[in-house]
Amino acid sequence: MKVTWTYDRGDHRDNHETDVTESAALETLLAEIHQAGEPVVVTILSDTADDPDDLPPGLQVGLGHPTHAFAVHIADDGGYLHDRSVEAPARGIRFDFGGVPTEYPAEHLRLRPGTAIRVAGTFLATGGDPPHVPAVSG
Incomplete structure (x- = not known):
């Protein structure tokens, strides 16, 4: 799967892209x-789209904040994953998304970073099956 992330560096964007085939390497x-x-959105794409304007199926995870993260399944029936045992932060958190600082609402930030990382690893291991929050969060 293709993994991409970008940081806003003020005078330029710091773009990263790599291919990962093993879930342990992704994690x-x-x-x-x-x-x-540095809070950033990492996009994990399961395949490439024929139309460059269409985002292919995949997963986006927001990492870099000490206590809160997010994971959103990119699919027609996708959406944000939530761990009911994690309280939303008091307010939204800004993550770099494609080099653009983007505010994510608190209600979408109900995952711990370790959980978001495990969700991504499982997403890769299953070949892009719809993700879910593991029973034990961390």
């Missing part, structure tokens, strides 16, 4: 991105 990469401490 390691996402943990490194998260540990950098």
